[in-house]
Amino acid sequence: MRKTMAMSVLLLAAAPATAQISDDVVKIGVLTDMSSLYADINGPGAVVATQMAIDDAGGTVAGKKIELVNADVQNKADVAATIAGRWYDSEKVDAILGAGGSASSISGSRVAADKKRIFFATDPASSDITGKLCNAYTVHWVYDTVALANGTGSAVVKSGGKTWYFLTADYAFGHALERDVSAIVTANGGTVLGSVRHPLNTSDFSSFLLQAQASKAQIIGLANAGGDTINAIKQASEFGIVKGGQKLAGLLVFVSDVHSLGLERTQGLQLTEAFYWDLNDSTRAFAKRFAAKMNGKMPTSIQAGFYSATKQYLRAIKALGTDDADKVMAKLKSSPADDEIFGKSVIRADGRKVHDMYLFEVKKPSESKGPYDYYKLLATIPGDQAFRPMDKGDCPLVAKK
Template sequence: MRGDAAISRDVLKIGVLNDQSGVYADLAGQGSVEAARLAVQDFGGEIKGRPIEILSADHQNKPELGASIAREWIEVDGVDVIVDVPTSDVALAVQKVTEDTDTAFLINGAATSSLTGEFCSPTSVHWAYDTYSLAAGTVRAMLEEGLNSWFFVTADDAFGKSLQAAAQQVIGANGGEVRGQARHALNAGDLTAHLMEAQGSEADAIGLANAGEDAVRAVRRAHELGVHRGPQRIVPLLLFLTDVKQLGLEVAQGLPLTTAFYWDRTDASRAFAERFAARRDGQRPTMVQAGVYSSLMHYLQAAAEVGDDSGQAVVDQMKRMPVDDFFATDGRVRPDGLMVHEMYRARVKRPAESEGPWDLYEIVETIPAKLAFRPLSESDCPLVDD
């Protein structure tokens, strides 16, 4: 615990750290900041009689910058919990800072399974999804449809490599084959050469192990190249609601995806989405933004329960409390810090099926938590007892 008071400096401070100007700005960005504000408002704006404050910053997808902001927030500004942090390389850097300073870290935007695997931390919780859950849902379903050979267009970073590796594990376990890969830098721009190489492989599926603007560019360029008119299928392994909205249904229709949250799935998710939309010019929340609210509310409840804001004390309490809200029912935080819950396999609707500007998905399967996430028995997290 930092400081003399249970709630340090007589205020609890939340830092929302994410991409606010780059490839992941739409799926997280200011929408995540607004989700955090909504959670604080719903919690009552204070904890144990002390006010709750929110800071936010743009890490620009740079690990060094993200770690620097996190350290300054904690050591100078007294931030008690950092939330969101898309971009796995940045999240891994920030996780080292939060572990060293006993600060809670609520991960929503980043995906690599390493965050709760070999690099797991007693002060971190990985909330919305990870690379295993994304690959397990979509790839397994595509294999069942007969897409047995794969070529990957992959972001050349911790996230892309982890996502491709998880997909290859599922493919190998089910008798499929990987015919090749083409890696690209973050915010790569033109992916024509990568997609043409994928077409030349004649693989059944072109798996996109990227996200945000990179995934949007890849899907759009593949459509322009006429991939959808041939025998191959484009299979995004991480696609967000805002990506589909940007692409439009004429281009995105029929794309398979796996998601942790869809705003129009239940009465509770619709109610949250409407409140979020009122603050965001009608935009419905992505799974990252919904996860920010859910994880932060769970954190605040745990902090109030223990009367403490030291990272490990609150995270330990989060692990003892079930998760039951509009984001996840029957969820739980495992010893490795992974919040396991149902995932949903979806299909992007055709234009004629959509009844509104954000009516974009058809949920085709609910994936139980025990199938959606890697079994704890297979974890390489040092916090997990043998």
């Protein structure tokens, strides 16, 4: 009898790890902007990038199938909460990546915390996600408003741009970006003369640009992104703002934006990024595979982030033999990663993924060898200098020093 019991214990201890995969499937949800102003920087490309990571894993992990679902968040907080709740509860989604703008991402992150499920904030910028709004189930993956401020904001001030006026998207992301860049401007001896806030997805910037022009600030900081940044830069050109002596600072600019605007409009623009497709052999290899699936489009940093986050999530599950959210998060936070997309990185207790950031300048048309050959590297910003110190963000998970 004792021998039989001992054998049973040994068999249980040797049970395959596949038995610890919930519902016998690892289900990943991509919740992002599929049809609005941010669709070019995440959208369908985010789904493609996530599927690429799943395919790289062979479509299975720990002996179980990996499934992918996706939905359009419409950049609305209530839509994000509704879909995230349904996915986690009814559709048994194990991890969500997304979720569009900062407001909708914050909403999705809160649902993840409530459900004790994993949320990868691959899309948004607001540094509050790992600050006062942090939670134990969210990782902010690609970049944030502090890193953008420490990159572009700092560089522009140090090069002589001392007086600023902001055109700010009127929601969580724009507010955080204006706040964090303003702090850098004033810390470096500059002055913020004012700001004007515009609705998300604005087609007519004329009144906002006129206010910025009237401020006579040296720098007009564009605290917006995607289609809003593109429209603001196009209309600023029509108003002759740059010809009049003021400069634009694109505080969140993606390679897709530069492609849309063209080098004639964007040459000389400085920007901060976590990723550029032509940075090294690893980024080029991923980008060329991505472009083959996306009609020649090169990936943005956000789309690269979907690929990176999915790969590291699946690697953690494979190593652990379980998709248990608490165990996977502990694994992600305990193991520094040599990420082929973002380089050496670590995920802190507050959920901030820390890696190097890069300050680029957009090339002149004469310097570009062809489509998407747009950036020249000005500086590499070490991760511990780019991102906010962990004890300075008011994250309730982190004890202040």
